[in-house]
Every structure is written in C-alpha cells, then in structure tokens.
Amino acid sequence: MADLDTLVNQVWNPETRRLAGEALRCYNAGAYRASIAATWTAVTADIITKVIGLADDGDATAIPFRTAVTNAQAHGLNREGVKAMQAIEADLLANAETFELIDAIDSHELSRIQEDRNLCVHPSLRLHGxxxxxxxxxxxGHLVVALTALLTHPPTQGSRALEGFKSYICDSSFSPTPAHLQAAFFDRVRAAAQRRIIQLAAKSALLELDPGGLLPAIEHADRMAAALEAFAARNRALVREAVIGQRDRFRTVDGQAQMRALIRFVNADYFWDLVDDGLANRLQDLVVQVPVSAPGQLTAVEAITPLGLVRSPLVRERLPKLEAHLLAHSWWDQMTVAAAYPDRYFAELIPGYLTQAGGWRVGETVGQLLVKHAPFLTLDILSAALTAWVENYECRTAHLMETIAVDLWNQTAHLGPARTEVFQRFLTRAREHEGVIATGLHTYRALELALTTTR
Incomplete structure (x- = not known):
C-alpha cells in the first residue's frame, strides 16, 4: 500500500505539495469530503502551473492556455473571471493529456476525482436529496491517484523527456553518475516515458546506433550502457525486458560490435539473459580467436581486453573456453592481462607467479602486481603469496622487494590486525633464509619498522 506521507513529500512543486498535504490532513482527520475537494484543487493547480511553465519555456502550443489563464486572473472574482476559470477547469484534463503531462488512462482516473469533487461540493446533485x-x-484512492499519476511528476512530457535524454547522452558535459541519470530521466519520469527511454538505451548500447553524427557511435553506445546500468538499479525487470527484446537484432550485428557489447555488459546479468546458447557459442568463438602468442608478446589492447573478461564469473560460466585459453598463454602474458584488469580472480593466481619468477626484475614485477591487487586479497591469498615470495630466492633478494613489502603492508589495511601475524611469519622466514636475526641484506628491516609502528 502506498505511503501517503512519502508520496506527498515527493510532490515536485512546493505550492502543490502544500495543497496535497492539506488533502492528506483532511483524510487523516476523517474529513473525506474536504479531502476529495482539496485533492482536486491540488490537481487543478498542478496542471495549470505545469502548462504555464511549458509556455514560459518556449512551447508555443502552450501559450494560448497561459493567455487564457492570465485573462481570467485579470477579471478577478467577478462573473466573467469565474466563468473563464470554470471553462479552463472543464478542459483541464484534456489539455494535460494534450501536453503529455498525463495519458488517457490517467485522465480517466483523474476525471473520477473531478466528478466526486463535484458531488462533495454540490450535494444538490443527488437526485433524491x-x-x-x-x-x-x-x-x-483519489489522493493516491492524484499523487502517482500527476503531482509527483515534474512538467516533463513523454516525448520531451525522451528528447532530453537523447540530448544529454550526446552532450559534451555528459557524466555517467548513476544518481543524476536516475533523478533526471527515471525517478520523476512517467512509466511510459521510462519504458521508451530504456528501450532506446538498450537498442543503442547493443547495436551501436549512429546518433545522427552528434557523437561517435561506439562512444554513444558506451554512454547508453552506463545509463542502462543506472536505470537497472531502479527497475531491473524493465531493463531486462528491453535488452532481451533486442536479441534477434543483436544476433546479426558484426562480430566486433558484439565483442564491444560483451565488454560493456560483462557483469550485467540482464545482458546474459539475452545470450542464448547460439549467442554464447558465437561470443565464445570471438573471445578465443586471439591466438596464443609467444611469451612476452601479448601487448595489443585488442588481445588483452578479451582475455581480461575471464575475471567475470558470468563469463567463466557461459563462455568456459575462455579460461582455458587464458591459461594456455604464458604466465608472463597472464600477468599482463592481470595488470590491465585487477580482480579477485587474478589475485588468486599471483602466488603461482611468485613461485615461478626466475629473475630479480621478474620478481619485482610480480611483487608490484601483488600490490596492485591488494584490495582483492584475503588473508589466505596474502599468506600464500608471501610464502611463495619468501621461498623464492629471486623474489626474496630482489632490490625493490623490501620497499614493495612495505607498500603491500600499507595497502592491506582492510584485512585488519590479523594480517600482522602473516607478515610476521614472512619476516621470520626471510631472516631464517639469510641466517641473521636483525641485520644484513634482505632482512626486510623497513617492513619490521612498519609493523612495529602500526601496532
């Protein structure tokens, strides 16, 4: 059941909000006739304010309405002024529908409020007294209808909301901030307009439609995907429906466009609902078509990016060949991918890289990769990594590794005090290897100082 207090607080116009609040207070007090009359007053005031606002914003079709209201107001409370306002009120819902402030169903529901308001203020209309x-x-019910169909929505017309969304996506000041996208183009937009906006975003993000030369199609698709994700946080089912609706068209776009869509939506569950078995096979062929290169030769972004998709559990589930394809590359090339896309998945592989490091510079590179993955480390992964590190002579004795150890300590604060024991074991083992207690090379004195200072 709708929370009336919440809905009243969401009324876009402060003056209308005051009138809606009055209707709610009447309802709470048991004055139901007064509540219905006040609800209709809020409806009329809201529509008049919105249509006049459209005229003020340059909508030529709204100017005659504004003129009629202004003329009626000029007459004041005399007979002509009252008749003029009654004429405006009689056509108010039709005008609201014309200006796309409401649709036909909303108009029908709001007309019931108008009818009951007339019964409330004109009891003589009852045939038998x-x-x-x-x-x-x-x-x-009337108050809920008024709030949800009209009062909580800004004066954004259906087509105008869609055009505003199109313009913003192509604007040079575009920002993918979810809160702004939701507030501007979803939260206060009518349900029908929400659906049209989401359908446009899904179509553009998947098919890379040309926005009339206002923006490169690929960049436009990236922005639409960001908007779609913001809208999904509000209504995932609606986004899922729009995305799935593009399945047949997406199936026939070129492979590079399909690959880019996969990259955009790699972690979006609604995208994977679009992917049936046929599309899964197609996408899998695309991501594994990059040949296994000679060790150390994996440098092109076009090759690294598809391999980086393996970090997504959804990809590993639906495109299982990709993980085997990644692991067929040398561990050095795997590290290249991991460096480009830090993730928990790659963090679990780093202890193995530390074990295999066969030179000082290689060890330092793996150590730096470990620090880069610090946010994804668990105590178990950290312990395994430090064990592999300290047991590998090339890693343990590399010049930069003592500094890297301190960096790793500082970057793993999220693991809490429990990590101290893990680092202490590492420190003890390093000194056992060096045969010294507290002095000499490769004894990680800076790390010891960091541990002592933090305690």
Missing amino acids: GTYEPHAEVAR
Missing part, C-alpha cells in the same frame, strides 16, 4: 458521503477508501 441527501448529502454525498464518500468512503474513506474513496478519498484515499
């Missing part, structure tokens, strides 16, 4: 006694549920 007597006073109209609205039920509490009727008053509440």
